[in-house]
Amino acid sequence: MKKFLYFFILPFVLLFGLGAQDVSASDGLENKYFKVPMRELIELGLLKGTDKNGVIDFEHDKSIPRAEFAALMVRVLGKENMTVTNPTDFTDVPKTYWGYTAIQQAAQLGIINGTGNGKFSPTANITREQIASIMNSVLEKQGITLPVKDLSTYKDANQVSSYAKLSMERIVGAGILAGSNNELKPKDNATRGMTSAFLVRMLDYAKPVYYVGTVTANEKKQGQQYGSYAEAKVAATGTNEVVLKYKKIVSMKDGQVTNSTLAPTVNLWNDTTFNHVIIGVASGTPVEFLESGRNWVKVKFGKKTGYVKIREAKLIPSVQVKGESFYEVREGLLRHFVYNAHTQKHESYLFGRSDADMPNGRYVSENGSLYKNNLTGTTYEAHQYFNKLPLYTKTSYTAEDLNKYVRENKPSTLGTSVLENMGAKFKEVEEEHNINAMYLLAHAIHESEWGTSKFSKENFNLFGIDAVDGTPGAAKFKSYNEGFEAIIKRLTNPNDGYFTKSPFRYHGAFLGNKDLGMNVFYAADPYWGQKIAGHMHRMDVALGGRERNKYNIAVTLTKGATTKVRSTSTVSDNLLYELTVTGSPVLVLDTVVTEKEGTWYEIVPKNLNGTDYKKAYVYSHGASYGTNMKLLDLAKE
Structure with missing residues (x-):
C-alpha cells in the first residue's frame, strides 16, 4: 500500500482523501458491521484509511471530528476546488490549520455553521443530529426536499435539539438515519462506519458529481465537472478520457473490468434490469469491457456477454492494464x-x-x-480430452492405481492424505453410479488440497460442496461417506443435477469452463474445469497414459433443438434420451455408415439413476437430417 507523507499534519487528507485506494478483503473491514457502505465510499474515492506501518486502517469505530465531516461534505458536493471569497473568522481555525480551506468552503456554502462565540470547534466529535442537520442542508442546496416523518414514536424524540428537529424528521423520513431500539440517540457521536452508512443512503437522493477525467498508465486526473452522467459521457471524447463519478471510473473507451470491493465475484447479469445471473467469475478475473450506462457495464467473457452492476465493477482503462492471461x-x-x-x-x-x-x-x-x-x-x-470427456464414463485404472497416484504424487509438504486409501470408494461410486472415478479423485484433489485442507478434514467435504465465494456457507458432513452421498446426489439428481436436466446446474456432463460444462455454475473460478482436467492429465501420465485420447469425442451442433440418442442407428421408435445442451460432448465408440440415413456414431450411453442402456447411437451427417455432430480435434503430441 502507498505510504503518505504529512500523516500528522494532514490527517483528513488520509481519512477522506482525493484518490481511492485499491482495497480488497485485506482492508480490515470484513467482519465490521458497516463494511459495505465504507467500501462503497472507498470505491468512490471519498473515504481513505490511515497508513499505520504499511497497513491501512479505516477506523470503523472511530468518531468523526467536525472538521473532517465538513471537508467530506464539501467533497461530496464537488466543491473542494471552490475559491473562498468571504472567509468566516473562526477563532479556533487559523489559516495554518489543515482543515481551514474545507471549513471555510463549507461555511461559504452555508451547509455548516460554527458552535457560537466565534468558534467552529473543529476537533469536537460530530453528533447524529448535527449530521442530520448538515445533510438536510446539503440536499436543500441541491433543491431536494425529503419526506417528513413524525418522530413522536421514538422514546428519545424530546432530546432532539430544536435547530435539528426538521432536519431529523426529514433524514429519518428518507431512511438515511434509522434509530435502533426505538431510539434516535441524537446526541451520540457518529462513528466513521455509521457516518459512511448515512452518506451512502444520502447519495441515493443527492445529485451525483461527474467529471471527465484523463488517465495515464499510473494515475487519473479530474477535469471538467458535469451535472449528469450523460453530459460527461458525451464530453469524454479523447482516447484516454474517462467519466468519473467522484473518483471512480464509470465509463471508458476500452479495457478490462473486474469486481469492486462491493462484490466477492464478477457477476454477469442477463440485462440492465439484473433479473438473473448468467455466470459469475472469481474475484480479480478481468472481463472485456464493451460499453457502459449510468448503472451498468456491458462485458464479455468467453462466449458469454452480460451486464455488471456499476457499483460492483472496477473499470481499468487499456492504458492502465498491467497484464492478461x-x-x-x-x-x-x-x-x-x-x-x-x-x-x-x-x-x-x-x-x-x-x-x-x-x-x-x-x-x-x-x-x-x-x-x-x-x-x-x-x-x-x-481440445483437451479430459476437459471434454463425458463424466458418466468409466476409467480403466483400478482402486490401487488411484491410491498409488496419491501416495507418490502428492506434494511432500502435505503429509498423509485421506485420499491415499480411498481408491476403493471412488471405484465403488463409479460402479454403482457411473461417475468416472478418475474425475472424482481429481475433483477431490483440487478442492481439498489432496485431502489435507483443514476445512475438508473437519467437515468431511472433499468436493467443495456449497463453497460459494464470499460466503461462509460451505456444506458440513458427519463422515466422508456422507460427503460422497452428497456429491453423488449433486451430480445425478434427476431434477437438479450437474449431469441431468437441471434448469440451473446442467450445462453438459463434462468439466468444461464458463462457456459450457459443470464449470458454468459449480465454481466461480472460470478455469476450475480446466484445472481438474489438468489433474486428470497428470494422473494419466503417472499411471501409464492409458486413458487420454482413448476414444474420439464428438459434440452436438444442433441449435434450438435437442439431439436424440437412439438404441439403433436409424430414425424410428427407438428414442433413449435427448441431449438438450448444444455443444454437449459424447464419447465415440464406433462409426456406423448406413445406406440411407447417413453416418451415425455409437457412443457411450448416459446410464445414470438406474438406467442400463446397452447401446446408444446419434446421427452425425450425410442424410437429409443435415449435420448434427462434429468430431473434436483433440490435442495430440
Whole structure:
C-alpha cells in the first residue's frame, strides 16, 4: 500500500482523501458491521484509511471530528476546488490549520455553521443530529426536499435539539438515519462506519458529481465537472478520457473490468434490469469491457456477454492494464498463466498436452480450445480430452492405481492424505453410479488440497460442496461417506443435477469452463474445469497414459433443438434420451455408415439413476437430417 507523507499534519487528507485506494478483503473491514457502505465510499474515492506501518486502517469505530465531516461534505458536493471569497473568522481555525480551506468552503456554502462565540470547534466529535442537520442542508442546496416523518414514536424524540428537529424528521423520513431500539440517540457521536452508512443512503437522493477525467498508465486526473452522467459521457471524447463519478471510473473507451470491493465475484447479469445471473467469475478475473450506462457495464467473457452492476465493477482503462492471461507451450506441454487484475500477478497450472504442430511460445485463447500464437497470429484447434470427456464414463485404472497416484504424487509438504486409501470408494461410486472415478479423485484433489485442507478434514467435504465465494456457507458432513452421498446426489439428481436436466446446474456432463460444462455454475473460478482436467492429465501420465485420447469425442451442433440418442442407428421408435445442451460432448465408440440415413456414431450411453442402456447411437451427417455432430480435434503430441 502507498505510504503518505504529512500523516500528522494532514490527517483528513488520509481519512477522506482525493484518490481511492485499491482495497480488497485485506482492508480490515470484513467482519465490521458497516463494511459495505465504507467500501462503497472507498470505491468512490471519498473515504481513505490511515497508513499505520504499511497497513491501512479505516477506523470503523472511530468518531468523526467536525472538521473532517465538513471537508467530506464539501467533497461530496464537488466543491473542494471552490475559491473562498468571504472567509468566516473562526477563532479556533487559523489559516495554518489543515482543515481551514474545507471549513471555510463549507461555511461559504452555508451547509455548516460554527458552535457560537466565534468558534467552529473543529476537533469536537460530530453528533447524529448535527449530521442530520448538515445533510438536510446539503440536499436543500441541491433543491431536494425529503419526506417528513413524525418522530413522536421514538422514546428519545424530546432530546432532539430544536435547530435539528426538521432536519431529523426529514433524514429519518428518507431512511438515511434509522434509530435502533426505538431510539434516535441524537446526541451520540457518529462513528466513521455509521457516518459512511448515512452518506451512502444520502447519495441515493443527492445529485451525483461527474467529471471527465484523463488517465495515464499510473494515475487519473479530474477535469471538467458535469451535472449528469450523460453530459460527461458525451464530453469524454479523447482516447484516454474517462467519466468519473467522484473518483471512480464509470465509463471508458476500452479495457478490462473486474469486481469492486462491493462484490466477492464478477457477476454477469442477463440485462440492465439484473433479473438473473448468467455466470459469475472469481474475484480479480478481468472481463472485456464493451460499453457502459449510468448503472451498468456491458462485458464479455468467453462466449458469454452480460451486464455488471456499476457499483460492483472496477473499470481499468487499456492504458492502465498491467497484464492478461495467456497460454504457453513448452516441449509439448500446455500451461495456462491466469492473470488477476487485483493482485496484478499471474498464477499458472498445467492444462495438458499441446497439439503436435503448436510451436513453443505464448498463445491467447477465449475458450481453451482455439489458440492464437502471439508471434505469428496462427490459430490452432486443440481440445483437451479430459476437459471434454463425458463424466458418466468409466476409467480403466483400478482402486490401487488411484491410491498409488496419491501416495507418490502428492506434494511432500502435505503429509498423509485421506485420499491415499480411498481408491476403493471412488471405484465403488463409479460402479454403482457411473461417475468416472478418475474425475472424482481429481475433483477431490483440487478442492481439498489432496485431502489435507483443514476445512475438508473437519467437515468431511472433499468436493467443495456449497463453497460459494464470499460466503461462509460451505456444506458440513458427519463422515466422508456422507460427503460422497452428497456429491453423488449433486451430480445425478434427476431434477437438479450437474449431469441431468437441471434448469440451473446442467450445462453438459463434462468439466468444461464458463462457456459450457459443470464449470458454468459449480465454481466461480472460470478455469476450475480446466484445472481438474489438468489433474486428470497428470494422473494419466503417472499411471501409464492409458486413458487420454482413448476414444474420439464428438459434440452436438444442433441449435434450438435437442439431439436424440437412439438404441439403433436409424430414425424410428427407438428414442433413449435427448441431449438438450448444444455443444454437449459424447464419447465415440464406433462409426456406423448406413445406406440411407447417413453416418451415425455409437457412443457411450448416459446410464445414470438406474438406467442400463446397452447401446446408444446419434446421427452425425450425410442424410437429409443435415449435420448434427462434429468430431473434436483433440490435442495430440
